Amino acid sequence: GGRPATGLAGWLHERGITEVHVCGLARDYCVLWSAQDAAISGFRVRFLWELTRPVSSANDAATRIALVEGGIEVVG
Numbered sequence: 001g002g003r004p005a006t007g008l009a010g011w012l013h014e015r016g017i018t019e020v021h022v023c024g025l026a027r028d029y030c031v032l033w034s035a036q037d038a039a040i041s042g043f044r045v046r047f048l049w050e051l052t053r054p055v056s057s058a059n060d061a062a063t064r065i066a067l068v069e070g071g072i073e074v075v076g
Contacts, residue, residue, distance in 0.1 A: 003033065009041035019044040021075075023051035028059035032066060039070045050076035 012020070020043045022035045031052050038045045047067055054060055067074050 003037070009038070009043075012043070013041075017043070019046065021046045021048055023048040025053055026055050027052035028054045028056065028063045032063055035067065035072050036070050039072050045070075045072045047072050047074050048076060049074050 020038045022031055022038065022045065024031045024034075027049075031047070035045050035047050054063065064074060
């Protein structure tokens with residue numbers, strides 16, 4: 001199944017936000033999904049790589065590929 005919408009994208013769009021920066025724990029899951037959701041919702045997304053940590057560093061290559069394929073800028 002899909003992830004349910006939180007309403008955050010609409011709230012940010014209503015306030016004129018066009019760019020989001022993401023960081024946090026679980027870079028290969030939660031942070032990746034947040035970045036992908038933001039990109040799909042039309043935001044410019046900057047993924048702050050050095051301010052994230054993976055559940056498993058074995059996922060780092062696949063995470064970077066997913067970010068690039070999603071048009072997400074990786075910083076760091």
